Amino acid sequence: MSKNQSKLEGKAVEVLLSEEQIRARIAEMGTAITHDYAGKPLKLVGVLKGSFMFMADLARAIDLPLKVDFIGTSSYQGTKSSGVVRITSDLSRPIEGEHVLLVEDIVDTGLTMKYLLENLETRRPDSVKVCALLHKPSRTQVKVPIDYKGFEIPDAFVVGYGLDWDGRLRNLPYIGAVRR
Ligand code: 5GP
Numbered sequence: 001m002s003k004n005q006s007k008l009e010g011k012a013v014e015v016l017l018s019e020e021q022i023r024a025r026i027a028e029m030g031t032a033i034t035h036d037y038a039g040k041p042l043k044l045v046g047v048l049k050g051s052f053m054f055m056a057d058l059a060r061a062i063d064l065p066l067k068v069d070f071i072g073t074s075s076y077q078g079t080k081s082s083g084v085v086r087i088t089s090d091l092s093r094p095i096e097g098e099h100v101l102l103v104e105d106i107v108d109t110g111l112t113m114k115y116l117l118e119n120l121e122t123r124r125p126d127s128v129k130v131c132a133l134l135h136k137p138s139r140t141q142v143k144v145p146i147d148y149k150g151f152e153i154p155d156a157f158v159v160g161y162g163l164d165w166d167g168r169l170r171n172l173p174y175i176g177a178v179r180r
Contacts, residue, residue, distance in 0.1 A: 013159060013169070013176035017151060022133075022161060022175065023057070025150050029131065030061025033101065033148060037064055040126075043098045045091065047116065048072040049170070050105035053162035054133045058103060069093060073112055085115040095125040101148075105162050106134040109141040117144060134158065134175070 033042075042062075046055035048070050059068060072089035100120060107113055113130060120128050133150035159165045160172030169176075 012179050013172070014179065015174050016153065016156070016158060016177045017161075017175040019173050022150075026054070026057050026061050026133075029148050029150060030058060030063075033058075033061075033131070034063045037062075037066075037099060037101075040099045041067075041097075043067040043069060043095060043100050045095075045100050045102050045120075046070045047102060047104045047112070048089065050162045050164065051103050051133075053170070054105055055103050058131070067098075069095075071116065073116065075112055083109075083111060085112050087119070095120065095123050098125050100125045100128045102128065102130050104130065104132045106136065106158070107132045107144065107146055108136050108139050110144045111142060113144040113146075114142045133161075 042064055044055065044059060044062075044066055046052065046068070049072065055068070055070075059066065069091045070089070071087060071091050073085055074088045075083065075085045102113070102116060102120070104113060107130075113132075117128060117130070129147040130145060131148035132146050135146055135149050135152050136155055137152055138155045156177035157165075158175050158177055159169040160174055160176045162170055163175070164170045165178065
């Protein structure tokens with residue numbers, strides 16, 4: 001597997017966002033979050049599994065004494081969304097009275113984020129906001145507020161930097177588009 005192009009089952013993966021582009025954008029997002037949450041008890045909640053790499057880099061770009069937790073969801077089988085969102089592993093601690101920032105790899109149809117926002121609101125946090133590295137506006141089924149957005153991308157299936165293709169390619173350091 002070369003650094004800039006990977007192949008899976010004969011399909012090419014082209015670089016859509018390079019490591020440098022991702023790093024620079026996350027630095028900007030970290031600065032904005034640091035400014036907005038100064039003096040507030042911030043908890044980053046990473047949506048597993050896709051956000052694990054983004055979460056690690058974003059947390060280091062935020063200059064605040066934050067806490068971290070994770071919530072696991074699943075709605076995808078292979079490259080197709082089943083549309084049914086499930087929590088596969090829950091938060092380890094309550095979020096009552098905390099300022100929660102949901103950290104998501106990608107908002108596609110919006111169904112996962114809508115489900116999570118409604119679910120977390122019932123747990124009485126002081127606030128819940130959304131930080132997504134990627135957004136595919138052309139695929140929206142339900143509108144959700146994205147308070148911090150990394151990049152808007154076209155309707156392509158993307159892999160790498162945490163995002164998988166049927167469980168694989170999460171460890172690519174860049175974001176690639178699969179040519180269908
Ligand atoms: P949504 O519920 O907004 O349709 O999708 C949210 C989840 O679907 C994301 O957290 C991600 O796991 C998965 N997903 C959506 N689009 C893509 C994509 O292009 N590539 C990959 N690997 N996962 C995606």
